[in-house]
Amino acid sequence: MTDKHLSTQFDAELSAISTRVLEMGGLVESQVAQAIYALTNFSGETSSQVLEREARVNQMEVDIDRDLSSIIARRQPTARDLRLLIAVSKTIGNLERVGDEAARIARTVQRLMNTGVSSRMRLPVGDVSFEANLATTSLRRALDAFARLDAAAALAVIKSDNEIDQEFDGLLRKLVTYMMEDPRTISASIDLVFVAKAIERVGDHAKNLAEQVIYIVKGADVRHTPLEGVESVVR
Numbered sequence: 123m124t125d126k127h128l129s130t131q132f133d134a135e136l137s138a139i140s141t142r143v144l145e146m147g148g149l150v151e152s153q154v155a156q157a158i159y160a161l162t163n164f165s166g167e168t169s170s171q172v173l174e175r176e177a178r179v180n181q182m183e184v185d186i187d188r189d190l191s192s193i194i195a196r197r198q199p200t201a202r203d204l205r206l207l208i209a210v211s212k213t214i215g216n217l218e219r220v221g222d223e224a225a226r227i228a229r230t231v232q233r234l235m236n237t238g239v240s241s242r243m244r245l246p247v248g249d250v251s252f253e254a255n256l257a258t259t260s261l262r263r264a265l266d267a268f269a270r271l272d273a274a275a276a277l278a279v280i281k282s283d284n285e286i287d288q289e290f291d292g293l294l295r296k297l298v299t300y301m302m303e304d305p306r307t308i309s310a311s312i313d314l315v316f317v318a319k320a321i322e323r324v325g326d327h328a329k330n331l332a333e334q335v336i337y338i339v340k341g342a343d344v345r346h347t348p349l350e351g352v353e354s355v356v357r
Contacts, residue, residue, distance in 0.1 A: 135193055135197075136193075136203065136206060139186065139210055140210070143210055143268065144268070145182075146182045147217055148265070150179055150218075151258060151261055153175050153179070153224035154220065154321075156172045156228075158251055158321075160172065160231045161227060161231050165231075166235055169228035169231040169232050172225060172228035173228050176222075179218060183215070183218040194207055202341070205338050213268065223323050224324075227320050227321075230317050237310075245310055245311065245314060246314070249296060250314060250317055250321065253286065253289040253290060253322070254324075256289060257286055257321045257325040257328065258324070259282075260283070261331070264276065264328040267332060273339040273356045274356060275335075276332035276333070277332070277336070279328055280329050280332050280349065280352060283325055290318055290321070330345075333345050333352075342355045
């Protein structure tokens with residue numbers, strides 16, 4: 123077997139792995155969107171669908187991780203190829219945790235419905251939906267940056283993380299106000315705090331994905347690096 127053939131096979135394996143990561147990313151993005159739909163519409167059926175998908179996401183992580191180990195053992199990659207495989211391993215871990223957050227939201231919806239809370243109760247569900255839209259947009263942009271290995275696009279995702287954090291802080295203040303004005307909303311408001319935190323974590327995982335894209339492209343680990351430092355690396 124020629125070196126060229128081996129190289130072509132290896133490229134095909136890397137491409138297949140990347141495609142599966144994007145498939146997994148699309149699945150968890152859909153999970154988050156469904157979980158928020160379940161919350162805003164108090165849909166028990168939709169929340170159950172989110173939970174049913176959790177097992178599939180978990181299995182995808184296990185399968186991709188197993189194949190990564192096999193590729194590393196057989197191909198012994200170096201330089202950028204090795205960085206890609208390491209980054210993929212970390213990426214699927216982040217995606218699995220996004221799925222966990224979606225499942226957490228779905229369980230919260232079910233708990234709210236079981237305690238008699240309905241969409242008619244005066245709660246800032248729309249604000250939660252807005253925060254979720256920011257987070258899912260960041261996730262989608264991070265996955266797109268991964269698909270194109272675009273460091274500049276990844277940097278834009280990192281920059282947008284502060285907006286999600288600010289929305290989370292504002293939502294917390296609003297929920298405190300609701301609880302003070304109407305003690306009957308305390309239990310449901312606390313549940314929404316956990317939902318808002320889960321969404322904020324989705325944004326954090328999107329940021330982590332973006333950092334892995336920069337690692338693949340630039341060979342620099344920018345985790346825990348101030349924004350100015352990340353901008354310097356990408357330039």
